[in-house]
Amino acid sequence: MKAAVLGAGSWGTTVAKILADAGSDVVVWARRDSVAANISQRHVNPDYIGQARLPARVSATTDAAAAISGAELVFLAVPSQTLRGNLAGWTPHLASGATMVSLMKGIELGTSKRMSEVIIETAGVAVDRVAVVSGPNLAGEILAEQPTATVVACADMDRATEVQNALTTPYFRPYTNDDVVGCELGGAVKNVIALAYGVATAMGLGDNLKATLITRGLAETARLGQALGADPLTFAGLAGLGDLVGTCSSPLSRNRTFGEHLGRGETLEEAQKATRQTAEGVKSCLAIRDLAHAHGVEVPITEQVERVCHEGLDPRQALRTLMSRDTKAE
Numbered sequence: 385m386k387a388a389v390l391g392a393g394s395w396g397t398t399v400a401k402i403l404a405d406a407g408s409d410v411v412v413w414a415r416r417d418s419v420a421a422n423i424s425q426r427h428v429n430p431d432y433i434g435q436a437r438l439p440a441r442v443s444a445t446t447d448a449a450a451a452i453s454g455a456e457l458v459f460l461a462v463p464s465q466t467l468r469g470n471l472a473g474w475t476p477h478l479a480s481g482a483t484m485v486s487l488m489k490g491i492e493l494g495t496s497k498r499m500s501e502v503i504i505e506t507a508g509v510a511v512d513r514v515a516v517v518s519g520p521n522l523a524g525e526i527l528a529e530q531p532t533a534t535v536v537a538c539a540d541m542d543r544a545t546e547v548q549n550a551l552t553t554p555y556f557r558p559y560t561n562d563d564v565v566g567c568e569l570g571g572a573v574k575n576v577i578a579l580a581y582g583v584a585t586a587m588g589l590g591d592n593l594k595a596t597l598i599t600r601g602l603a604e605t606a607r608l609g610q611a612l613g614a615d616p617l618t619f620a621g622l623a624g625l626g627d628l629v630g631t632c633s634s635p636l637s638r639n640r641t642f643g644e645h646l647g648r649g650e651t652l653e654e655a656q657k658a659t660r661q662t663a664e665g666v667k668s669c670l671a672i673r674d675l676a677h678a679h680g681v682e683v684p685i686t687e688q689v690e691r692v693c694h695e696g697l698d699p700r701q702a703l704r705t706l707m708s709r710d711t712k713a714e
């Protein structure tokens with residue numbers, strides 16, 4: 385099996401390793417020559433995965449057409465806000481039957497679309513050709529082959545099973561699910577809640593409050609998911625609670641780390657300077673808030689995260705606002 389991974393950041397490179405370890409030949413598309421050369425010739429990608437080494441079956445190129453050509457599985461791992469632009473250039477090279485697999489956990493600004501929706505719209509592929517991978521999957525742990533599980537969601541269960549098989553290794557255990565909406569939403573909203581968790585961590589707030597953020601964060605995720613037609617049970621699974629707990633509890637999380645910078649009183653710009661890799665929640669919080677408002681769903685934590693990130697709200701005021709909301713039934 386030939387697989388393409390478009391995006392050579394930390395998650396794209398990590399998934400390339402998983403695919404190769406599971407038996408595929410993998411070609412990664414990188415933006416920079418130096419990254420492609422490092423992967424192909426030295427089997428490393430120090431900018432994104434530190435000292436970890438990649439299997440010999442992983443090569444890389446800056447030529448997207450060459451990466452995509454002949455690939456039965458095409459994995460997409462660029463920042464969510466650039467996907468639409470990237471796809472416009474890639475679409476002419478896609479094989480007609482290839483399965484497109486989104487590895488991304490974000491919602492598009494302006495349209496409030498999920499990544500699978502952007503793929504379907506931009507690449508003009510049928511809904512059953514698009515799969516999503518989402519779960520508690522911090523790249524740094526997986527590179528060290530620390531075991532974890534994930535979810536492969538697709539409307540077409542044969543394709544879900546094909547992707548599941550291509551990703552199964554002794555350290556990576558994918559489950560299938562047909563709830564694409566729920567899995568994507570779980571992955572995107574948990575980044576916003578992890579920002580709030582990071583803020584709380586830096587403010588020295590207690591474990592009770594952190595548990596409350598996780599629980600009420602999951603409640604707002606599930607409320608929005610239900611309004612969008614997701615299966616509520618998905619949010620109790622790996623792509624919901626699993627990813628939310630994994631991301632919030634880990635210092636490896638870029639979203640949590642970004643939140644910690646904000647919680648120490650840094651501005652958005654200062655936090656951006658201090659953190660180099662993609663923290664999807666920073667932009668997705670705007671799109672998720674808009675999506676929720678369009679469906680008449682309350683997302684109080686997401687709203688406060690948006691105000692702290694983009695309106696310069698003092699995190700202490702955000703906390704006061706959350707704690708002084710009208711009391712109600714759980």
Ligand SMILES: NC(=O)C1=CN([C@@H]2O[C@H](COP(=O)(O)OP(=O)(O)OC[C@H]3O[C@@H](n4cnc5c(N)ncnc54)[C@H](O)[C@@H]3O)[C@@H](O)[C@H]2O)C=CC1
Nearest residue numbers: 392393394395396461462463466488489521522523661662
């Ligand atoms: N790193 C992780 O542990 C996990 C990340 N994800 C998701 O994977 C997606 C990608 O994230 P990472 O690989 O972690 O990010 P990253 O910041 O490590 O890498 C992003 C990659 O996209 C490229 N890129 C940046 N701007 C671009 C543009 N305008 N056009 C094309 N490529 C561009 C960068 O050169 C880099 O190769 C995100 O949606 C993230 O939420 C999902 C699960 C785990």
Ligand SMILES: O=C(CO)COP(=O)(O)O
Nearest residue numbers: 519520521522637638639
């Ligand atoms: O999605 C992830 C873990 O499942 C990675 O989280 P961060 O993007 O916050 O590092």
